[in-house]
Amino acid sequence: MATTIDDRHGGDDRHGGDVSDEAFRAGVRDFIAERAPRFRMPEGVRVPAGTDEEQAIRAWLRGLYEAGYLGAGWPAEWGGNPHHRPTRDLILMEELFRARAYRPLDQVMLASHAILTFGSDAQKRAYLPRIRSGEHVWCQLFSEPGAGSDLASLRTRAEPDGAGYVVTGQKVWCTDGQWADQGMLLARTDPTVDRHAGLTAFVVPMGSPGITVRPIREMTGHAEFCEVFLDELRLDPEAVLGEVGGGWKVISSGLASERAFVGANAVQLEMMYDDLVALARHARLADGSPLLGREDVQVTLAGVLARVEAARLVVADTVRRVMRDEEHPSDGAVAKLVYTELNVELCERALELLAAASWVDDEGREVERRWYEAFLWSRALTISGGASEILRGIVGRQLLGLPRA
Numbered sequence: 001m002a003t004t005i006d007d008r009h010g011g012d013d014r015h016g017g018d019v020s021d022e023a024f025r026a027g028v029r030d031f032i033a034e035r036a037p038r039f040r041m042p043e044g045v046r047v048p049a050g051t052d053e054e055q056a057i058r059a060w061l062r063g064l065y066e067a068g069y070l071g072a073g074w075p076a077e078w079g080g081n082p083h084h085r086p087t088r089d090l091i092l093m094e095e096l097f098r099a100r101a102y103r104p105l106d107q108v109m110l111a112s113h114a115i116l117t118f119g120s121d122a123q124k125r126a127y128l129p130r131i132r133s134g135e136h137v138w139c140q141l142f143s144e145p146g147a148g149s150d151l152a153s154l155r156t157r158a159e160p161d162g163a164g165y166v167v168t169g170q171k172v173w174c175t176d177g178q179w180a181d182q183g184m185l186l187a188r189t190d191p192t193v194d195r196h197a198g199l200t201a202f203v204v205p206m207g208s209p210g211i212t213v214r215p216i217r218e219m220t221g222h223a224e225f226c227e228v229f230l231d232e233l234r235l236d237p238e239a240v241l242g243e244v245g246g247g248w249k250v251i252s253s254g255l256a257s258e259r260a261f262v263g264a265n266a267v268q269l270e271m272m273y274d275d276l277v278a279l280a281r282h283a284r285l286a287d288g289s290p291l292l293g294r295e296d297v298q299v300t301l302a303g304v305l306a307r308v309e310a311a312r313l314v315v316a317d318t319v320r321r322v323m324r325d326e327e328h329p330s331d332g333a334v335a336k337l338v339y340t341e342l343n344v345e346l347c348e349r350a351l352e353l354l355a356a357a358s359w360v361d362d363e364g365r366e367v368e369r370r371w372y373e374a375f376l377w378s379r380a381l382t383i384s385g386g387a388s389e390i391l392r393g394i395v396g397r398q399l400l401g402l403p404r405a
Helices: 005-009 021-035 051-066 087-098 106-118 121-132 247-282 295-323 331-356 362-381 388-398
Strands: 138-141 157-160 165-175 182-188 199-205 211-216 225-235
Touching (some): 051 121, 087 247, 106 121, 106 182, 165 199, 165 211, 199 225, 247 295, 247 331, 295 331, 331 362, 331 388
Antiparallel strands (some): 157 165, 165 225, 182 199, 211 225
């Protein structure tokens, strides 16, 4: 019998059997080692540098779907595996982090969940196969210059014109907008009702007339985000995703669908701690001795390790409740706060070590470079997906029962 990708790499058996989590993890590692793109991207960078990288990323995403590692939780009629377990999604993301491999685009995962949950049969037929094949990369057209964390205050209008909708407005902080094929748009269709109730989600081909995409250059030197201008963009009624006026439900469900991957963030924190120890080992004092030999550095590393372990336990507890469908509404906010704020602290400790050192030996150059990249990206993590200030308010109200400030 011919060997399939699933057989070779330990994926779920689509013909009724299954493998252990350990075998599945081993298969993921083998698949990553064999198939992951060979080019390197700095931390936080998701946009390909050119056509070759873009094609490699699309082929990589297609391969993950074909192997049953992505999209396994979809309904079987759309390529999913009826024997899939959600823990496998976590294993996949953990191993991608460990290998420093290109991770699936959040936008692709959010889009597929929204289409599967709210899309019409025609939309499912049109978009789901193209997501699986890597033909379509998606972006989110949500945030606006005056509506970021308070997304319900957005002002982009989608006005009915008898034949569909005419969209006018501006979006910003759109990741991957410059190479995305499709966008998920949130716009106001009824300004007379409650601000959440008047929003509608749309599917938007990014090459449509009336769309202008302008990349935003960051201090990292890369342009991960874009601003998108919508100038009398015309959309057919079939572009509505879900119900008219039901856009808030669509995007809230989609964002929540990514929560199962939060556990992989603990792996990244552990890797960052290992990098911090490595930096202390390779950063040298004037006499050539390593910073790791200093008692104050050892005390700092011990304290950081304790916080990393605490974060791991918090995230593990969150994942455990997610898998049991027992999560509290504030769990996602708590997990993100723990991860992003500790990420920033780790970067700050790394720069303190570099400031205290006279030089870094040759073996430490790679880890030194990773820390500079991580530092430049770390603050963005405390803003994207919900600013830390907003999340603290959510935790205060939903978990601690505090009044709204």
